[in-house]
Amino acid sequence: MSERSQETDAFADVCNQLRNHAYKLTPQRQTILKIFLEQGSGHLSAEEIYQLVKPHYPDIGLATIYRTLDILADLGILQKNDFGDGRSRYEFSRRDEHHHHHLICLRCGSVSEFDDDLLESLETMIAKRNKFKVVDHVLKFYGYCSKCQEELKRDV
Incomplete structure (x- = not known):
């Protein structure tokens, strides 16, 4: 399976998980998910995600980023890490790996x-x-x- 089709499958899976838990699949949430898929094994902070999302949605607030990250972490889609630098960093959970x-x-x-x-x-x-x-x-x-x-x- 190609890397692109794996990303598409992962995106669809996460979208289904959000819908199954009665969360709206807003364009901002979709963009955040796509950023994580593009970054691969990146360990991104909320501030870094904000900087990556802002060009697509100039009116987005940092609070929206934090809320989305909390939802995705609560659902087990993202793993929240503390590396001792005062910022939480997030990465896709890899339950099967x-x-x-x-x-x-x-x-x-x-x-x-x-x-x-x-x-x-x-x-x-x-x-x-x-x-x-x-x-x-x-x-x-x-x-x-x-x-x-x-x-x-x-x-x-």
């Missing part, structure tokens, strides 16, 4: 994702040893991206 984790640069604030199957075996071991059913986990590593490491070396 393997867990992914985040690397957060303390200097530039960039966020990248990584998958590591070792963490799944660790989760299984923790669950077994502690007789605890794990249903979710979040893992964030804070440090310096390669670009910032190079810049820090030059500054010394």
